[in-house]
Amino acid sequence: MVVGARRAGLSISQSAQLxxxxxxxxxxxxxxxxxxxxxxxxxxxxxxxxxVDARGQRRMGRLIQADRRATLTEITTRYNRGFTQAPVWTQNT
Incomplete structure (x- = not known):
């Protein structure tokens, strides 16, 4: 944008202001x-x-796809909890 403005004939002051x-x-x-x-x-x-590294991003993507209606708080909780426990939405009670 800077180069374009200067090549269009604008002065340094005009470019800075724009x-x-x-x-x-x-x-x-x-x-x-x-x-x-x-x-x-x-x-x-x-x-x-x-x-979050690449592995964490893939993991987060799977969490989001598993439950599209989950809130940010729910996704954060599930991500931080890890995969050691079964997800809340599939547990048998």
Whole structure:
């Protein structure tokens, strides 16, 4: 978006105001694009770490598919309880 705005003829100030970024960010991104052709950050380690690994995501998917009407609280409880116990909705009483 920064590169597009600058190539469309907008000034740094106009681009910053339009996109909601600082003047420094607009300048840096556009300069990097001009010099290296790079438009996105290569840093992939930013942001919050994923709390559930791939195995946990598959497990959660199975829980959700097993009971589509379950609330978030119910799914969380079942996920945290694990598969050591039979699910509540299939137990014989």
């Amino acid at each position: 996109l909601g970024f600082s003047h420094t960010t607009i300048s840096r991104v556009y300069k990097e694009w001009c010099e290296k052709g790079k438009t996105s950050s290569m840093q992939q380690s930013c942001g919050q770490k994923c709390l």
